[in-house]
Amino acid sequence: xxxxxxxxxxxxxxxxxxxxxxxxxxxxxxxxxxxxxxxxxxxxxxxxxxxxxxxxxxxxxxxxxxxxxxxxxxxxxxxxxxxxxxxxxxxxxxxxxxxxxxxxxxxx
Amino acid sequence: xxxxxxxxxxxxxxxxxxxxxxxxxxxxxxxxxxxxxxxxxxxxxxxxxxxxxxxxxxxxxxxxxxxxxxxxxxxxxxxxxxxxxxxxxxxxxxxxxxxxxxxxxxxxxxxxxxxxxxxxxxxxxxxxxxxxxxxxxxxxxxxxxxxxxxxxxxxxxxxxxxxxxxxxxxxxxxxxxxxxxxxxxxxxxxxxx
Numbered sequence: 245x246x247x248x249x250x251x252x253x254x255x256x257x258x259x260x261x262x263x264x265x266x267x268x269x270x271x272x273x274x275x276x277x278x279x280x281x282x283x284x285x286x287x288x289x290x291x292x293x294x295x296x297x298x299x300x301x302x303x304x305x306x307x308x309x310x311x312x313x314x315x316x317x318x319x320x321x322x323x324x325x326x327x328x329x330x331x332x333x334x335x336x337x338x339x340x341x342x343x344x345x346x347x348x349x350x351x352x
Numbered sequence: 353x354x355x356x357x358x359x360x361x362x363x364x365x366x367x368x369x370x371x372x373x374x375x376x377x378x379x380x381x382x383x384x385x386x387x388x389x390x391x392x393x394x395x396x397x398x399x400x401x402x403x404x405x406x407x408x409x410x411x412x413x414x415x416x417x418x419x420x421x422x423x424x425x426x427x428x429x430x431x432x433x434x435x436x437x438x439x440x441x442x443x444x445x446x447x448x449x450x451x452x453x454x455x456x457x458x459x460x461x462x463x464x465x466x467x468x469x470x471x472x473x474x475x476x477x478x479x480x481x482x483x484x485x486x487x488x489x490x491x492x493x494x495x496x497x498x499x500x501x502x503x504x505x506x507x508x509x510x511x512x513x514x515x516x517x518x519x520x521x522x523x524x525x526x527x528x529x530x531x532x533x534x535x536x537x538x539x540x541x542x543x544x545x
Contacts, residue, residue, distance in 0.1 A: 301354075338489075
């Protein structure tokens with residue numbers, strides 16, 4: 245039988261894989277995409293939109309990054325890191341608020 | 353899709369599988385499914401497992417409730433592909449398309465259980481604003497929703513906050529009505545694995 249802990253465990257494995265596992269984009273760049281850290285001018289418009297307003301992503305955003313020398317496989321990884329990063333922050337914010345509301349400060 | 357590798361970068365075995373699915377279903381493989389096959393060791397394998405567990409694993413929410421949460425979160429994220437896919441799946445799971453339409457059009461006026469309504473409201477705020485507070489959670493708990501149900505709903509929200517972003521960024525093709533219906537049948541029969 246699966247438990248709630250399983251979902252969090254799978255989530256943790258997903259994050260560890262995309263950020264720290266093997267990839268074609270450098271691991272430190274994947275981490276910055278995940279964390280919304282410092283990004284190059286060629287990547288920032290695309291990855292900021294992925295995190296905050298994904299419906300506004302356009303071909304131009306991808307063309308700018310490709311024009312700066314990034315490969316499609318690197319962009320595949322970096323877009324996934326940006327999407328999972330923002331979703332993870334929201335997931336953790338929700339769980340933290342639930343802990344606070346239920347007085348279970350020890351839960352994570 | 354905006355990255356050509358996501359349309360054409362698959363091995364012979366995967367391409368054969370896509371042809372078989374098209375042959376038997378009468379519809380091309382939706383882009384949401386395709387990307388889970390692209391370098392699946394990077395993202396797809398883990399994400400399919402997580403989404404299946406959130407949407408079809410043990411929970412006090414029904415499958416219809418969870419599909420409605422997916423559609424609602426996708427509406428807030430303005431992801432037409434995911435709204436279409438999960439509205440169709442929720443409608444089929446509930447056997448009540450009007451309920452789903454009403455929930456997406458007017459959450460406060462829709463014929464929903466109070467606990468589900470409060471949960472959708474909280475997920476909508478989290479998705480739109482990026483955060484919620486303890487008071488938002490207390491409102492859901494006081495509507496009769498258990499802590500475990502809220503945790504389950506947050507996992508659904510995570511899955512679709514991610515998939516919506518990828519659908520919009522990569523440019524998933526929005527299906528026809530028949531295509532979404534075929535996808536809904538598949539998701540109710542087989543889940544997300």
